[in-house]
Every structure is written in structure tokens, then in C-alpha cells.
Amino acid sequence: MLYNRVLVTGANGLLGQALVQRLSRLPEYDVLATARDDGPRFDKGSFGYAPLDVTDASAVHRTFQDFTPNVVVNCAAVSSVGECRNHRERCWNVNAAAVETLANECRKIGARLVQVSTDFVFDGEDGPYDESARPDPVNYYGRSKLAGENAVRASGLGSWAIVRTILLYGTANRLSRSNFVLWVVNSLSRGETIHVVDDQYRTPTYVVDLATGIERLLHFEKDGVFHLSGRELVSVYDLACTVADVCDLDDTLIRPVSSDYFDDAVDRPLRTGFIILKGETELGYSPHSLRDGLAAVRDEMK
Numbered sequence: 001m002l003y004n005r006v007l008v009t010g011a012n013g014l015l016g017q018a019l020v021q022r023l024s025r026l027p028e029y030d031v032l033a034t035a036r037d038d039g040p041r042f043d044k045g046s047f048g049y050a051p052l053d054v055t056d057a058s059a060v061h062r063t064f065q066d067f068t069p070n071v072v073v074n075c076a077a078v079s080s081v082g083e084c085r086n087h088r089e090r091c092w093n094v095n096a097a098a099v100e101t102l103a104n105e106c107r108k109i110g111a112r113l114v115q116v117s118t119d120f121v122f123d124g125e126d127g128p129y130d131e132s133a134r135p136d137p138v139n140y141y142g143r144s145k146l147a148g149e150n151a152v153r154a155s156g157l158g159s160w161a162i163v164r165t166i167l168l169y170g171t172a173n174r175l176s177r178s179n180f181v182l183w184v185v186n187s188l189s190r191g192e193t194i195h196v197v198d199d200q201y202r203t204p205t206y207v208v209d210l211a212t213g214i215e216r217l218l219h220f221e222k223d224g225v226f227h228l229s230g231r232e233l234v235s236v237y238d239l240a241c242t243v244a245d246v247c248d249l250d251d252t253l254i255r256p257v258s259s260d261y262f263d264d265a266v267d268r269p270l271r272t273g274f275i276i277l278k279g280e281t282e283l284g285y286s287p288h289s290l291r292d293g294l295a296a297v298r299d300e301m302k
């Protein structure tokens, strides 16, 4: 059997954990999980682990020389839009500059690079978007992620893919950043009132679906841009109400508000969402329905 030697960065994050667990269950992959911590935050699956800060160019070089991956999936990011607004240099170093470093190291050893990106590269004026839509980010996070995409495109790599996704939800161990669905469940379970925007629209994505989609992309060795998200376009308020319904929580605690309710809000694109036809036809991507994905998360939380 021809093994795919896959190096995953940011492996202790929400997507990184799901992806490493997915790949390490399949015999065709030999996985090296890397993250900033001394060890993995999870233990299911059979994979190697090495500490790696993607902004440390010499550490990246050494890790590539030691493991010699034939494919790298970059899940490392500063994924909080507020943190990107407040700590621009750190955000740029991770989301843009480090991608250039990874792409250069991939080129040297002939490896493929799969870069994970976001709906926030778009302005949100005319979603849902397909892969040919023109990016025009409205916040610093989106600009840094677009710069990361452009570093891949400009790198001269023989083989690369950019996988954009939207509003990820799921469970994982000891996350440094929670996600919207867990936040709604935890807040409502404590009986807390929450204010949720009803003018932002998304196609929320169950992280297990995204991990499966990326695995399919590796398996078929597809290049180019792919939009992998859920199928259903909903307002974030409707998403919160669906979470309450699926988890049997009190939806009267959810108050609809518009985006300008939050005084210090970071600008967020209003209507994103993805058309996922390319992933469906070229990868066999087939995400859970929103209710089924949320039910799976509810069961994982038990």
C-alpha cells in the first residue's frame, strides 16, 4: 500500500483534533500531528506527535526534514476575529506569514499543501458563494486569511488546495476557543439569557463533516479551491433556536438582535454561506443536515 504521510498543523484545535482522529483511523495515512503544546490534547487514534509553532521557520524546516510529509494540512490559525483585530501582528504571523513558510517547505520537498480558509474572505453582500466568487474581506481576520490563501497561490507549489469553511461546530478536548453551538448549549443550560444576531446568515458546518471532506480531498488528490460547509443557510439566531430545540433547552432565553447591538462588535460579513456543489460532485462530500449534525453534537456532549 502507498502511504500518505500527512503532517497536520494546529492539531489541538477543533478541526485539527477531528482531522487527526479521522485520518488515523484509516490505514492509508501515516499521520504526524503537530501543535504548540508538548503533547496532544486527545488520545484516540494512532498517530505521531511533535510540538510545532508554525511561526518558527527553523522548527518548521526541521520538522519537514524529519518527517518528510507528502501532504501538509494547515489547521493552525488565530481563529478569533476579536483577537485578530486586537493583536494584528500575531494574527498576521500565523494566518499569513506562516502559510508562506509552510508553502516554501512543501515546495522544497515536493509535498502538497492543503490550506484551510474561511467565508470571511468575502464581504457578505451576496452569499451564498461558490468557489469562483471574488474575495473582499471586511475585517482583519478575513484579510489575514486571504493573504494566507494568496501565499499558497503564489508559492509555485505543484499541487495545492484551499478548503474554505464556515462557522464550525463540534466537540473536542480542552479547546482554547469554544464554538457557537457549545456556547449556546452551555449558556441555556445555565439558564442565561443570550442575545443573538438575526441579520447574519451562515451555512454552519459540523466539524466531523469537514474532516471527512478533507480526507476525501487527500484521497482523490484534488487541487484548487473547495467550499466545504453545511448545506442549509440560516440566520445565526435561527441556528441558536434550532440548537435549543434539538437539545431540549429553553429558547425563550434567546433574544434576537441586529449586529449593531454589540457596541464594540468586529465587522462581520452579513450573508455568507456556501454553494457546495463542487465538493459534492468531485469529492462525494455529503454533510449531515443541520439538525442531524446538532443531534450528533448533543450526543457527543453526553
Ligand SMILES: NC(=O)C1=CN([C@@H]2O[C@H](COP(=O)(O)OP(=O)(O)OC[C@H]3O[C@@H](n4cnc5c(N)ncnc54)[C@H](OP(=O)(O)O)[C@@H]3O)[C@@H](O)[C@H]2O)C=CC1
Binding pocket: 009, 010, 011, 012, 013, 014, 015, 016, 035, 036, 037, 052, 053, 054, 055, 074, 075, 076, 077, 078, 079, 080, 094, 116, 117, 118, 119, 145, 164, 165, 166, 167, 168, 169, 175, 176, 177
Ligand atoms: N471555527 C470556525 O468557525 C472556522 C474556522 N475556519 C478555519 O479553520 C481552521 C481551523 O479552525 P479551528 O479548528 O476552528 O480553530 P481553533 O482555534 O480551534 O484551532 C486553531 C489552532 O491553531 C493553533 N495555533 C495558533 N497559533 C499557532 C502557531 N503559531 N503554531 C501552531 N499552532 C497554532 C491554536 O493553538 P492553541 O490551541 O494553542 O491556541 C489552535 O489549536 C482555521 O484555519 C480557521 O481559520 C474557517 C471558518 C470557520
Ligand SMILES: Cc1cn([C@H]2C[C@H](O)[C@@H](COP(=O)(O)OP(=O)(O)O[C@H]3O[C@@H](C)C(=O)[C@@H](O)[C@H]3O)O2)c(=O)[nH]c1=O
Binding pocket: 079, 080, 081, 117, 118, 119, 120, 165, 166, 167, 168, 179, 180, 194, 195, 196, 197, 200, 236, 268
Ligand atoms: C458571542 C456571540 C456571538 N454571536 C454571533 C456572532 C456570529 O455571527 C456568531 C458566531 O460568533 P463567533 O465569535 O463564534 O464566530 P465568528 O467570528 O462570527 O465566526 C467565525 O469564526 C471564524 C473562525 C470564521 O472563519 C468564520 O467562518 C466564522 O464562522 O455568533 C451573537 O450573536 N451573540 C453573541 O453573544
